[in-house]
Amino acid sequence: MPSSSPASVLDLAPVVPVVVLDDPADAVPLARALVAGGLPVIEVTLRTPAALDAVRAIAGAVPEAVVGAGTVITPGQVTESVAAGARFLVTPGWTDVLLAAMRASGVPFLPGVSTTSEVVALLERGVREMKFFPAQAAGGTAYLKSLAGPLPQARFCPTGGIGPDNAPEYLALPNVGCVGGSWMIPADAVAARDWGRVERLARAAVALSAGATCR
Template sequence: MSSLSMQHRHQVQSVLAACPLVPVISIQDPAHTLPLAGALVEGGIRILEVTLRTEHGLGAIRQLRKAFPDVWVGAGTVAQVSQYRQAEAAGAQFVITPGVTRELLEFGMTAHAPLLPGVSTISEMMLGYALGYREFKFFPAEVAGGIPALKAFAGPFPDVSFCPTGGVRRETARDYLALANVAAVGGTWLTPRESVEAGDWAAISELAAGSLADL
């Protein structure tokens, strides 16, 4: 089998280079989609990862692609190829998985939307590496070893970069980003449930801007 194309790698690199912070967005109420995203963008966020953890994810991706053409909009928590296809059909510009299967890795090699595969161990990473992947999501980052693990990964695989997600907080984002093999970090702290439910979009904009300023 041929390896991952450089075009796919360049697309993923472009996404990760657009913004050091990737908000993990789970839409509970479709009415929140546009104001939440607008608040994040106003705060300086240029990447929106909309998870498929709720039934509103695909609809939100469609909305956001139309409303924010200058921002990267992608799908997260994609666990099956069928979901990958649905995400692409909705207009996702990238796809992020919580883990890897051979099927997902192989589908991602020729998919229109490039794949950022999720890994938590060096063995999982090597499955993707063998197919040409060099950019990965590290998940769940804190549980899987955090910064010490990523430092250890850099030894045998200096050409691999990561987007750690899972347990990363505003207070620790800068420490992760200080690592040479970390391109961006993902987190749910950018979309606190209480602020979203209260419709306090100004607070979310301030949180996003403040988190970026901390880096």
């Protein structure tokens, strides 16, 4: 277990960049741009063959970043991600087998949920911090508001369909600790290696979250 793993992913930063990389050579400069812009928590999704190398590169070269692995769906990916240096894990959904593997990994994790029954099932298993995905398609802020009354102990990182226009609405909810999104890392900026633009967009993301503090 990495000794510097965070106790709670939800409390580290209001916005978590969700990164998809095709070239691991882009990982370090991208991470440095995000950190410089005020977004040190970075979720690298396991959607490309470059993902684990990207996690490994960021963990080794950008110590001020808190890098995690997303789109984790198998116990094997749990093991590989932690071995590569991931300091937290995020899943789009969960099973008992996957949950057991994440518990055994020793790093914090956010299992994905989109229904009330899934939230209750995780609470029953002692898990209170979750990813709400796909946030907009699954009901958005109205759904999360509805959950806050009967299930106030559950806290969420909504991801999916979130951008600068609606992120403040999510962040203002009492049961939301942070949001995940990729609007600050547009594909054309990454392709052009325009890290200055990424840093500027990261700063803007931090600024828009500053006014949504009524949690």
